Structure formats: structure tokens, C-alpha cells
């Protein structure tokens with residue numbers, strides 16, 4: 001999980017942008033002075049006093065650009081979101097009104113996941129969809145993650161239909177994957193461990209997609225995304241077999257062997 005993105009769950013002071021990962025390189029994005037715009041154009045912001053609002057009820061929107069700090073990259077990310085005000089105690093101990101921001105959209109989206117190279121593209125596509133909407137619409141992000149599980153079951157060779165052609169539920173596919181009833185290349189122990197994580201994602205995804213009875217926050221999405229990331233790291237770990245076999249040969253001969 002890209003830890004830095006977790007800071008976007010909350011409002012932060014306008015002059016304290018979290019260090020966000022660049023979507024193109026390993027560097028961080030910075031907000032250039034004067035590049036983030038929030039103004040008092042709206043009547044609500046102009047007339048908050050006459051409208052009987054408290055100072056901490058002033059709300060609006062912001063938009064701007066973030067730029068990669070790596071001069072060999074200089075990727076630009078467009079950003080927009082909520083502007084507000086919060087009472088807080090400053091370094092001098094005085095309580096003051098601070099301007100704060102909350103990100104709702106970043107384009108291009110910032111990655112949520114750190115994945116092994118071998119994760120199938122169809123799965124990555126759904127995870128990217130989740131990353132694109134997580135701050136604006138967490139419930140849609142959960143739905144994309146749930147679709148990602150369907151694509152993962154495809155990639156693991158778990159049939160989507162039964163023998164008479166009826167569509168199998170995601171739950172049934174996960175059961176088939178866990179028990180090894182479906183043809184798959186993953187070993188039994190890894191399958192069972194990964195299944196626990198994937199089934200937990202499915203239950204949250206079911207609720208987010210079908211019933212909608214529980215409010216879903218970006219924090220919930222990040223937690224669920226972490227389960228998927230761990231499961232994918234189990235299922236698509238780089239194959240170290242050749243290196244391990246050679247290490248054993250070197251140990252056996254107590255010298256470098258080709």
C-alpha cells in the first residue's frame with residue numbers, strides 16, 4: 001500500500017500538503033505556491049456573516065495542480081476538492097481559524113497499490129478504477145474492487161459458470177478457489193490464506209454494491225484494498241525457485257557453482 005495516500009482521508013491545512021507519491025516515478029508531488037486556488041466567489045462564502053453562518057461553517061471548493069519534485073519527471077497531477085475552515089490550536093497555543101482542504105479527485109489517479117509485476121492486467125484495470133474514484137465516491141471504489149475479485153478468479157482458472165451454463169456467484173467461485181475444486185496452479189496452503197482475505201473483501205463489496213446499508217468511507221476502501229494487495233502478493237510472488245535451488249547447490253558444494 002502506498003502509505004502516503006492515507007493522509008488524503010482527512011482535511012489538512014492549506015499550507016501542509018501531504019507528501020503524495022508521483023503516479024509516474026518514485027518521487028513525491030508538491031503543491032507549488034499559487035497553484036492551488038480557492039476563492040470567495042460564491043455568495044455563500046462572500047456573505048457567510050449575513051447568512052448567519054459561524055466562521056467554521058464557511059465551505060467551498062478548491063482546484064489546482066501538483067507537480068513531481070523529480071526534475072527528470074515533472075509529472076503534473078490535476079487536483080480538486082473541498083475547502084473549509086477549522087478551529088485549531090497553533091504553535092503559539094492560540095486557538096485560531098485555519099483554512100483546510102480535502103481532496104476529492106486527482107487526475108491522473110495516484111496508485112493505491114504496490115503489486116507484483118505478474119498480477120494480470122484485467123485485475124490491475126479494476127484496481128486502477130478503484131484508485132481513480134476512491135476520494136470522490138468510496139462506494140464505487142468498493143464495487144470496482146469486487147469486480148477485481150471476479151477478474152482474479154478468471155485468472156486463477158475458476159469457472160464463472162456451472163456445467164449447465166448458469167452464472168456462478170462470486171461467493172461460489174471463491175469457495176471453488178479455496179477448496180481447489182477449480183483447476184488452478186496455486187498451492188493449497190496459499191489458496192486458503194489468500195481466500196480468507198478475498199472473502200473478507202467480498203463481504204464488504206457485497207454490502208457496498210448491493211445493499212448499501214453501511215456508509216463506506218475512503219478509509220474503509222484503503223483497509224479492504226490492503227487485503228487484496230496482500231492476497232495478490234501471495235498469489236503472484238516472484239518465482240525464486242531457480243535462485244533458491246542454486247543457493248542449495250552452492251551450500252552443498254561449499255563453493256560457487258554455475
Ligand SMILES: [Zn+2]
Pocket residue numbers: 022023024025026027068069070073074075
Ligand atoms: Zn515523477
